[in-house]
Amino acid sequence: MPGDKLVIDVVDNGGQWTHREWRMLRYLGVDTQIIENNTPVEELRELDGLVLSGGAARIGLSGELGNCAAFLELDIPILGICAGHQFMARHYGGDARESPKPEFGAMSIDLVGGGGAIFANTPETQTVWESHNDEVHVLPDSFFITASSESCNIQGMENNAGDRFGLQFHPEVNDSEFGKEMFENFVEVCNVAKKP
Numbered sequence: 733m734p735g736d737k738l739v740i741d742v743v744d745n746g747g748q749w750t751h752r753e754w755r756m757l758r759y760l761g762v763d764t765q766i767i768e769n770n771t772p773v774e775e776l777r778e779l780d781g782l783v784l785s786g787g788a789a790r791i792g793l794s795g796e797l798g799n800c801a802a803f804l805e806l807d808i809p810i811l812g813i814c815a816g817h818q819f820m821a822r823h824y825g826g827d828a829r830e831s832p833k834p835e836f837g838a839m840s841i842d843l844v845g846g847g848g849a850i851f852a853n854t855p856e857t858q859t860v861w862e863s864h865n866d867e868v869h870v871l872p873d874s875f876f877i878t879a880s881s882e883s884c885n886i887q888g889m890e891n892n893a894g895d896r897f898g899l900q901f902h903p904e905v906n907d908s909e910f911g912k913e914m915f916e917n918f919v920e921v922c923n924v925a926k927k928p
Contacts, residue, residue, distance in 0.1 A: 738762050738926065741767050744785055746787040757783070770799055781809045781919075781921070784803070784810065785815070809895045812896075821868040828866050830865060849921050851888065853913060860908040861907040868889070868900065
């Protein structure tokens with residue numbers, strides 16, 4: 733029944749692959765739509781989760797991303813991708829900067845400490861698709877690193893409460909070997925957290 737579907741929307745931060753995040757969630761049977769990042773919080777649907785997309789905005793330099801600060805106050809699981817990941821880190825007291833070594837294209841990452849919830853049932857070393865000039869370089873308090881690469885220490889992060897997740901790379905792109913599994917894992921987190 734449609735009413736039984738999880739509701740997870742995608743916040744459009746101007747990323748080139750936002751529609752792929754939406755499409756992946758739809759493929760997984762989620763009730764999803766793309767919303768503008770300046771949408772007032774009071775106009776949001778009753779959500780079970782939220783994805784903060786990547787974007788053209790230089791989060792490491794500007795720190796601005798629509799209403800994402802207000803969205804991060806919601807009591808639902810949230811996945812930040814690329815710019816969304818960088819904004820999330822800054823919002824919770826970490827920091828982002830211009831990458832000493834920007835990454836574009838296929839890169840190898842290594843899971844840290846099992847990789848946390850988003851990387852469940854995926855290999856310790858895997859290929860992902862990168863497209864970023866900026867990166868998180870200071871981990872927020874109450875977060876831990878879930879994945880690293882040779883040129884970027886914080887490829888993935890998760891908070892201790894298990895409801896905030898950040899990924900520097902783009903799991904929605906086909907070149908990320910286990911991107912579908914990452915979205916499946918996020919959907920499962922949202923399903924478990926869904927209030928009766």
